[in-house]
Amino acid sequence: MGNKGSKMKSSEVKKFSASTHFSTNEVKLIYMHFKQLANNDDKIDKTAFLQTIGKESLFMERLFAMFDANHNGQLDFEEFINGLSILSTKASFEEKRDVSFGVYDFSGKKLISKEDLHRMLASSIKENDIVMSEEQVSNLVGSTFDEADIDKDGFINFSEYSQLADKHPSMLNQITLNVSGLIASRTKSVMNMNLDNDEED
Ligand SMILES: [Ca+2]
Ligand SMILES: [Ca+2]
Numbered sequence: 001m002g003n004k005g006s007k008m009k010s011s012e013v014k015k016f017s018a019s020t021h022f023s024t025n026e027v028k029l030i031y032m033h034f035k036q037l038a039n040n041d042d043k044i045d046k047t048a049f050l051q052t053i054g055k056e057s058l059f060m061e062r063l064f065a066m067f068d069a070n071h072n073g074q075l076d077f078e079e080f081i082n083g084l085s086i087l088s089t090k091a092s093f094e095e096k097r098d099v100s101f102g103v104y105d106f107s108g109k110k111l112i113s114k115e116d117l118h119r120m121l122a123s124s125i126k127e128n129d130i131v132m133s134e135e136q137v138s139n140l141v142g143s144t145f146d147e148a149d150i151d152k153d154g155f156i157n158f159s160e161y162s163q164l165a166d167k168h169p170s171m172l173n174q175i176t177l178n179v180s181g182l183i184a185s186r187t188k189s190v191m192n193m194n195l196d197n198d199e200e201d
Contacts, residue, residue: 020085034077043074058123062103087177096175097165111155117141
């Protein structure tokens with residue numbers, strides 16, 4: 001913490017600010033937070049990621065898998081900040097829609113099966129302490145497929161998912177976190193000591 005190398009070059013800060021929804025100050029804060037969580041290889045693992053999000057769930061585990069673009073089981077800074085950018089309130093509907101489709105698409109075949117949806121729903125219901133019988137979950141899956149599976153092939157493809165999301169935009173709400181607030185509150189202690197003496201070259 002606060003050690004050498006925990007600061008990012010201003011050209012890098014600008015680059016990440018341009019490629020995400022974060023201001024240069026937010027990029028610096030996120031970088032500090034990343035350094036706190038990262039292991040010696042400058043990567044964060046799933047446990048550290050779930051800590052940041054403050055929530056352990058199947059959904060968040062799937063998000064981690066989506067953000068881990070090179071599938072090595074760890075997030076480097078670029079993967080981390082790109083992921084947080086999609087979770088931020090400033091991310092577009094399309095960004096959130098695309099990542100949420102991937103969350104449900106367990107097989108990676110660009111198709112959501114009834115089993116995929118059932119698994120995710122059952123898990124969210126349990127996490128939110130909602131009491132629902134197995135039959136009620138199955139009925140919910142069935143009625144979602146009745147509406148979404150337009151060509152009736154037993155899968156929700158991306159185009160069908162997009163149409164469903166257009167009709168029910170609130171289903172993407174779970175892809176939104178107040179990332180700036182989250183990061184600011186968790187980096188408060190190191191913020192003062194690191195944000196002074198900024199390189200302004
Ligand atoms: Ca990775
Ligand atoms: Ca279909």
